[in-house]
Amino acid sequence: MKRTVLTIITLIFTTSIFAQFGAPVLVSPEIDGNNVTIRFCAPKAIKVELNGDFLPKKEVETPQGKMLLPAPVEMTEGEDGVWEYTAKDVTPDFYTYTISVDGIQMLDPNNLKVVRDGQRISNMFIVPGEKSNEFLEAKDHKGMLSKVWYPSKAFGAERRMSVYTPFGYGESNKKYPVFYLQHGGGGDEDAWATLGRACQILDNLIAQRKAEPMIVVMPNADPNSLAAPDIMEPLPGPSIFSLGMESEELHSGGAYTKDLVEDIIPYIESHYKVIKKKEARAIAGLSMGGIYTLYTTARHPELFDYIGVLSMGFTPGRDAEAELTPIKNAGYKLYWVGCGESDMAWENAERLLKGLDEKDMEHTYFGKVGGHNWDTWRVCLKEMAPLLFK
């Protein structure tokens, strides 16, 4: 009888763990202090390469000139057909990678942590340490993440957004300020909560009393997508990118701004315990979400006292005078620009900063970040959030 129990439990065990990958499971990634080893079993492969944002940097030719960027490395094959690479002295942080087998990009089948950045997927890991602790669940008192469907009149459909409510929200009688946080091109309502680690960053900042307890609303700004693709197929029709080229209004945020102002904000303000005032509303966005932030704040300067533009600024067609004057006239408490000089949107950010200077508008510039990637945007969120609602 004991043997039958053993068989049953073994079956449950083997079905879940081993059914998919016949061979014994490799440890990958193995994180030993600051050294990270990636392993991949491919006895018949000729060349296995690793691509990841934690790899040593090399000089690469880009449209912005020569840049130091993490470069793919060749993995080394062992006797057992297991390819391996160890990156030494990796700075504690959150990293993503993929593996290229004879030129074809793969995920690491031994790493269960898969993150989707809009239209691409990769594996992730965290190297524990001072910086990464800000992106880990290091503290108790964690907030709640909800996937909320709201009726969008602007797009004529129910759409899905992510809403973070801070620890204690459920029990509290107080009203909270709200931070509206936009994703970039190709993203959706999952982006800030997964690769952006928005909940973990806010949990830690709030627990350490560095940031005010706030609600963070992370909408889906893609007209073709009512929700992330695992929940619902994208709508048929041209993508936002091709539409963007045809329709300046749509690409620059016209339709999305209507949805945000007429649907999302009223939904949040009627369904959550929030302070319905300009001084209790913040808005920020990265890349395409930065374009949407600029567009929205210029047209609705009455709504937000706190404005953040990440990895973006004025694209060449924008008239800084026209876009900034309404905001200056309406008044604001924070205008925050986060963009590194190696960011592909740096020229846009420069134009925005120049416009703010010319209009004599007080602003905070944060440039201690790298390129147009999630490492930059996580750091921006961590830097900007403590300045809100104070």
Added chain:
Amino acid sequence: MKRTVLTIITLIFTTSIFAQFGAPVLVSPEIDGNNVTIRFCAPKAIKVELNGDFLPKKEVETPQGKMLLPAPVEMTEGEDGVWEYTAKDVTPDFYTYTISVDGIQMLDPNNLKVVRDGQRISNMFIVPGEKSNEFLEAKDHKGMLSKVWYPSKAFGAERRMSVYTPFGYGESNKKYPVFYLQHGGGGDEDAWATLGRACQILDNLIAQRKAEPMIVVMPNADPNSLAAPDIMEPLPGPSIFSLGMESEELHSGGAYTKDLVEDIIPYIESHYKVIKKKEARAIAGLSMGGIYTLYTTARHPELFDYIGVLSMGFTPGRDAEAELTPIKNAGYKLYWVGCGESDMAWENAERLLKGLDEKDMEHTYFGKVGGHNWDTWRVCLKEMAPLLFK
């Protein structure tokens, strides 16, 4: 100037879409009516196989004897190094698959839909049609999914659970019944919401008035995991499976039952608008979660009027008389058993059904399902949910 805008937008576009996979993106899966084509680019591979639950069935030797199971198929290489396989006349449903390249299991890099089933990951797709519509977002009026941290005294830590609240919950003044739904071995709080499609199934049943509006609580029953691995690393120490063999009490649900009864239910009943009565509480679980359901209901027969055991039953050591008598004495409204004869837990289910017969306890048996897999559990949820709270 127009060219600069074009360059910037092209950069945003290419970074998001193509950066990861240098080659042009393949369409995979391609769903054309009921035919599904999977494509995979691997010019240097010698053999590429496809594994998926939508593939034609073959007779396979299993511990339960010969069974008809979906069998891996070889993909065919085209001139361009793209391997392809078309499955014809696939029944509309939700399916998962992986690709095996020279013996190494991979995900399809062209399919963004990745689902994690506890310790394994695979791609998924849905073939639209009558059956699959029950698992799609076919209707408006969708409920909300929240990832909720609650203080667990039983495990001495904050732990994460998934909570579904039906459409209209936020605006309503009424109180709702609650369905506590347990995952299987190797799973966590994400399992029922992703592979189980619990939100979509409930959304559709409730919109069609086939099921009562209810809250569905999907806890994480793994003592080693405070949350899904993308949120938090598993705790160090032996896994629940190895512990299970050493500790009958832990494996059979002792620690989890304490957490459910003393932490989770009180948290839900103090934070949500719920009816705090036996007649408004249901419990079910699949596989290991079925063991936990049996263990919990036998020891707390005062709590639940609706009981569901999916792909499980009495393991050989269990005394049906002792485990069922308390439930019979306390009274109940539904005892539901869902398990197919080809399920690896069928012998356990048979023992449970025999015990229910011997104790002359009314019950509903549902057997029109296949093996020990998510197709079975989605169908079970769809069949059982309409019987609750009526």
